[in-house]
């Protein structure tokens with residue numbers, strides 16, 4: 001998964017979150033007025049399909065690499081998120097990008 005796709009996924013997640021909060025607010029409002037809830041569990045799960053969130057980020061592994069930094073105590077930085085590290089780990093601890101090389 002490249003950075004643009006990651007941003008797109010984040011955008012969809014944000015849209016889903018905003019809509020979910022809207023549904024929750026509506027339910028809470030009705031609850032205060034002692035009316036039955038408008039939205040049930042199924043309505044919340046439908047947001048997953050609506051925003052195409054069924055495919056988890058983990059399924060499509062982000063490939064990154066450690067870039068060497070000069071003149072810094074931290075020697076490497078993640079090519080995906082920019083997290084700095086002293087050692088080359090197999091995965092970025094910040095964004096989870098897979099840093100292993102293809103031949104491994």
Ligand SMILES: [Zn+2]
Nearest residue numbers: 078081092095
């Ligand atoms: Zn990273």
